[in-house]
Amino acid sequence: MNIEKRIREVFSIEPISIIIGIVCLIVGAIGGVSYRKKIAEAKVGLAEERATKIVEDSAKEAEARKKEILLEAKEDSIRTKNELEKEVRDRRNELQRNERRMIQKEESLDRKSEALEKKDEQMSKKLEQLDKQKEEAKILHEKQLLELERISGLTTEEAKTYILATVENDVKHEAAMLIKEVENKAKLEADRRSREIVANAIQRCAVDHVAETTVSVVQLPNDEMKGRIIGREGRNIRALETLTGIELIIDDTPEAVILSGFDPVRREIARIALEKLIVDGRVHPSRIEEMVEKAKKEVETIIRDEGESATFDTGVNGLHPELVRLLGKLKYRTSYGQNVLKHSMEVSHLTGLLAAELGVDVTMAKRAGLLHDIGKSIDHEMEGSHVSIGVGLLKRYKENQLIINAVEAHHGDVEPQSVIAVLVQAADAISAARPGARRETLESYIKRLQKLEEIAEGFKGVEKSFAIQAGRELRIMVLSDQVTDAGMTILAREVAKRIEEELEYPGQIKVNIIRETRAVDYAK
Structure with missing residues (x-):
């Protein structure tokens, strides 16, 4: 339990x-x-x-x-x-x-x-006095002829025959002297022409150019930019010089770089490229190459636009596109300081005006005037004068034979075969000879005129001198009691020689001496 x-x-x-x-x-x-x-x-x-x-x-x-x-x-x-x-x-x-x-x-x-103006007034008064004196001299001359015929018993024609027979030997001697003088003048002209050719070659090719025609200045925002342009161990400046073919001069000039070169188109490309680099701020070889290519395209566009503008302004149509481009290149070419494109357009207009006055084909005349210096667009790239180069270009582009002859003859290399060729010569001379057109400003032009008159008035027996025709002619009034007829020739040569030694000028200057002979008698 x-x-x-x-x-x-x-x-x-x-x-x-x-x-x-x-x-x-x-x-x-x-x-x-x-x-x-x-x-x-x-x-x-x-x-x-x-x-x-x-x-x-x-x-x-x-x-x-x-x-x-x-x-x-x-x-x-x-x-x-x-x-x-x-x-x-x-x-x-x-x-x-x-x-x-x-x-x-x-x-x-x-x-x-x-x-x-005062000189013009004085000249007008003197010309009036000369006209009056000429009339008086004519009346006196007629009276003298009548008196001589009465005294000698010979008519004017008989007296002329007698005088001609008397001075025949003297004339032969003077003719021989004149021939010698002409030969000497030809030698001097040949010497002058050779110097002109050398000077032209120097202008195109020599190292020591006038600064205005070989140098461009580019402004910098600050002097620190110079170091960036040079680059590490000079790699930037070397790249720019290699790509453009232009020398860059970087010195103590504040906030500026100098571009030096003989080819104006290359110099313009270098200038535009450098300005773009300065604005961009990134200066290294790859960027330099990119900017130079952009500058080349920009300059090429400018050249074509300038060529088309020139043909439009002068009313010359139907030119080959390459000739239009070469005309545009003349914008960057100068001759004795004168822009060649502007000069060509001026010659075209002048030739057209002259042709209109004479009833010649105006369109053809303008075309010849515009193309007369086309060879200067590439004369620094090829051997030969600008005339021969221009003729070759016109033949290549199938220009009219009349135009080709006008271009070939505008400096007297060949005989002109038409009125238009002669008009081109005249228009070329007018454009080059006008005040300030070549190598000098108005101020230096006036100084040259004053210097011409000072040179003439520095000789004994010269009463007054006047530089006229835009400085192409020097007219000298001499005292008849101090300078004889034979002495006028010597004085003209001495004045011309002095002008050659002391002045620089384009073309030539004519020395024209005027002597007034007076016959004075008294009735008693």
Whole structure:
């Protein structure tokens, strides 16, 4: 019974213990999960706090960076403003200086104009006096002839025959002297012509050119740009010189680089490329090559536009496209300081006006005038004179034979075969001879005229001298009692020689001496 009772007690207690154990396990599991959840929540809160702090720190840093950028931008704007103000001041000062120079030049021109007007008035009065004296001399001459015929008993024709027979030997001697003089003059002309050819060759090829025709100046924003143009170990400047064929001279000249070269087109390409590089700010060999290519295309466009504009302005149509392009290249070519494209257009207009006056084909005349110096567009690239080069170009592009002859004859190399060829010669001379057209400004032109008159008046027996025909002729009035007829020839030669020694001038100057002979007698 006890055993049975014990068994019953065991079996009655065990289920309760098991249930309690299970309940404890469940409670423990729930507590563990709750504890882990609290730990996870704490970690999430800590992470959120850190994220919030990071965001706040980033906002503060961004605000500080924003203030720093704004400050830098403000400093840049102030610096740019100062630079612009300095440039404006410099421009204003330059304009004021130019205005003062213009006022001075205007005053000088006014004075010179007044002097020229006075000279014109004096000349007019003297011409009137000369006309009166000429009439008086004519009347006296007729009276003398009548008196001589009465005294000698010979008619005028008989007297002439007698005089001619008397002076025949003297005339032969003078003819021999004249022939010798002509030979000497021909030698002098040949010498002058040879010097002109050499001078022209020097202008095209020599090292020492006039600065205005071989040099371009590029302004720099500051002197620091010089170092960037030179580059590390000179690689940038070497690349630019190699690509353009132009020499860059970087010296002590403030904020400027000098481009030196004989080919004006290449020099223009170098100038445009360098200016683009300065504006861009990135100066390295690959960028230089890119800018040089862009500059070449830009200059080629300018050349074609200038050629088309020239044909449009002169009314010359139907030219071969290559001839139009070569005309545009003349924009960058000068002759004695005169722009060849402008000169060609001027010759075209003048030839057309002359042709219209003479009833010749105006269109053909203008065409010949426009193309007369076409050879100068490539004369630095080929051997030969610009005339022979131009003739070759016109033959290549099937131009009219009349045009070709006008171009070939405009410097007298061949005989002109038409009126148009002669008109081109005349128009070329007019365009080159007008005041200030070649090599000199109006001021130097007036100085040359004054120097001509000073040279003439420095000789004994000269009463007055006048430089006329735009300085192409020097007319000298001499005193008849101090200068004989034979002495006039010697004086003319001495004046011409003195002009050659002391003056520089395009073309030639004619020395014209005038001597007045007076016969005076008194009736008693």
